[in-house]
Amino acid sequence: MNASNEEIRELFNNARHIAIVSHVRPDGDAIGSMLGLANALKEAGKTVTPVLQDIPDEKYAFITGLNDVSQWLPLEADCLVVVDCSDVERTGKVLEGRQPDLVIDHHKTNLKFGRLNLIEDEAEATAMILSKYMSAWGLKINADTANALLTGIVADTLGFRTANAGADCLRVAAELMDKGADLAMVYHKTLLTRTAAEVRYWGQGLTRLNLQDGILWVSLSLDDRVRAGYSKNDDADLINILSSVADALVTIIFVEQEDGRVKISWRSVEGLDVSQLAVQFGGGGHAAAAGADVKGSLPEVMQAVLPATHDLVNKSDLRYR
Numbered sequence: 001m002n003a004s005n006e007e008i009r010e011l012f013n014n015a016r017h018i019a020i021v022s023h024v025r026p027d028g029d030a031i032g033s034m035l036g037l038a039n040a041l042k043e044a045g046k047t048v049t050p051v052l053q054d055i056p057d058e059k060y061a062f063i064t065g066l067n068d069v070s071q072w073l074p075l076e077a078d079c080l081v082v083v084d085c086s087d088v089e090r091t092g093k094v095l096e097g098r099q100p101d102l103v104i105d106h107h108k109t110n111l112k113f114g115r116l117n118l119i120e121d122e123a124e125a126t127a128m129i130l131s132k133y134m135s136a137w138g139l140k141i142n143a144d145t146a147n148a149l150l151t152g153i154v155a156d157t158l159g160f161r162t163a164n165a166g167a168d169c170l171r172v173a174a175e176l177m178d179k180g181a182d183l184a185m186v187y188h189k190t191l192l193t194r195t196a197a198e199v200r201y202w203g204q205g206l207t208r209l210n211l212q213d214g215i216l217w218v219s220l221s222l223d224d225r226v227r228a229g230y231s232k233n234d235d236a237d238l239i240n241i242l243s244s245v246a247d248a249l250v251t252i253i254f255v256e257q258e259d260g261r262v263k264i265s266w267r268s269v270e271g272l273d274v275s276q277l278a279v280q281f282g283g284g285g286h287a288a289a290a291g292a293d294v295k296g297s298l299p300e301v302m303q304a305v306l307p308a309t310h311d312l313v314n315k316s317d318l319r320y321r
């Protein structure tokens with residue numbers, strides 16, 4: 001059952017030092033939701049520490065509070081909030097076994113691992129949930145908070161173009177603009193800003209583009225990272241470029257990690273749900289966008305994941321599209 005606005009308001013009222021945690025390889029919704037809520041709680045007089053295991057991308061420096069992000073949970077925090085994470089593993093190692101007091105999320109695979117939970121899987125972004133309810137929790141949305149929340153919405157809807165982005169999403173975005181958010185700036189920074197190293201890294205992957213039976217896939221190795229001079233452990237958003245290929249029903253990226261694991265991202269067309277496939281491999285996500293972090297070498301993980309994805313496509317009515 002979802003926590004009520006009264007319960008959440010009381011949780012925040014009674015707290016002195018609130019830690020807000022989001023996921024590893026943080027994206028715009030993780031950072032925007034975490035810092036949007038952090039800004040508003042600070043405005044309300046609380047001590048707040050935003051916590052991420054991985055250092056956020058510099059392109060998000062326009063969001064107020066990015067420099068305050070800690071890589072460790074403060075011992076003195078008496079309230080622990082997790083945003084945009086469907087399971088505890090998504091936070092990495094920062095929670096150290098502590099149960100969150102509140103989990104706010106929009107993933108249909110969410111395991112409700114908080115003492116209180118607010119999960120709305122029809123919401124386009126966790127930032128949508130926050131935008132809708134923050135005033136009911138007694139929190140104000142100033143221009144800084146509005147920019148942070150709009151970043152989350154723009155990031156998860158790829159700029160209002162995912163199939164789930166409804167009229168409500170545009171209305172909420174418009175309200176955030178009324179409160180001072182700058183859509184053109186947020187859009188530019190979040191979706192259109194790239195480094196040369198990122199594009200070089202894409203290039204490494206694109207030399208190994210595969211398309212078979214409606215499945216498009218690419219792998220990115222640790223060597224590719226070195227060759228491209230790319231320092232982060234994600235796919236540099238290549239998945240969102242690849243999923244625009246017309247013949248692909250499902251797009252997959254395999255990203256080799258330093259700890260003998262592989263990060264997988266799936267994207268699918270409407271009508272194909274890859275979230276359960278991700279759960280099968282220990283991950284989660286949404287029907288159209290899901291991911292998992294799997295132990296094994298690149299070839300091992302690809303050998304397990306590609307047939308399972310083929311099965312999903314073969315079982316669907318979309319295979320003859």
Ligand code: 5GP
Nearest residue numbers: 086087265266283284285289290291292293
């Ligand atoms: P991405 O492929 O961009 O990393 O993630 C796509 C979606 O799947 C996001 O909503 C993200 O939260 C979710 N996701 C990605 N990786 C994992 C994972 O390892 N575990 C879980 N539970 N969800 C994931």
Ligand code: MN
Nearest residue numbers: 029084126156
């Ligand atoms: Mn999200």
